[in-house]
Amino acid sequence: MKLKILVDNQAKHGFKSEWGFSCLVEGMENVLFDTGSSAAVLSFNAEKFGVKPKQISKVVLSHDHFDHTGGLSWVLQNRGLKVFTLDSFSNETKEKIGKKAELIEVSEETKINEEIYSAGKLSNSIDEQSLVLKTGKGLVVLVGCSHPGLTQILEKASEFGKVHAVIGGFHGFSDFDALQGIDLIAATHCTQHKQQIKELFPKQSKACSAGAEFNF
Ligand SMILES: [Zn+2]
Ligand SMILES: [Zn+2]
Secondary structure: EEEEEOOOOOOOOOOOOOOOEEEEEEOEEEEEEEEOOOOOHHHHHHHHHHOOHHHHEEEOOOOOOOHOOOHHHHHHHHOOOEEEEOOOHHHHHHHHHHHOOOEEEOOEEEEEEEEEEOOOOOOOOOOEEEEEEEOEEEEEEEEOOOOOHHHHHHHHHHHHOOOOEEEEEOEEEEEEEHOOOOEEEEEEEOOOOOOHHHHHOOOEOOOOOOOEEEEE
């Protein structure tokens, strides 16, 4: 399985950066996790990777914030698209999706396909879903902003088995012990304590920005 970071706050040379996150999961089918803040940056970076909207069959939105839903129009041009939101997303977002694609509202743990699962709705102040990917190297947890707390997300993901990697925005996460035993940590986007995570887990930490690829 291959992961391509399409949008992030930082970008590799030749890619554009913006406040937001989007990652393409290439496995038995192409599943887009979040869409960044704008269709302009998402489409620019996707093109750089040679990815076209019609190659994407499913979209999963972690939570209803503009920096994760803002680029949706780029992929909504696509026919036969399935978009997984949470049942608690705003009516405005749901209607926008419902006009162009099949809307699937997640609350419990949900199978996206044979190798990709939504961990279901986790709540704190803001509802969010994360993905659990079953890869050749083990379980990979893909997170948007981790608003419900990364510790809670990792606990939920552990119900699927041992977590090999975690990638995405960790927000204000500082319960660093929760990362013990994870082989690959790619803290990006809104992560506030990037530097500390890097110092505590130097071998496990991997740089992550738009244009980065991960092979599992
Ligand atoms: Zn965010
Ligand atoms: Zn957010």
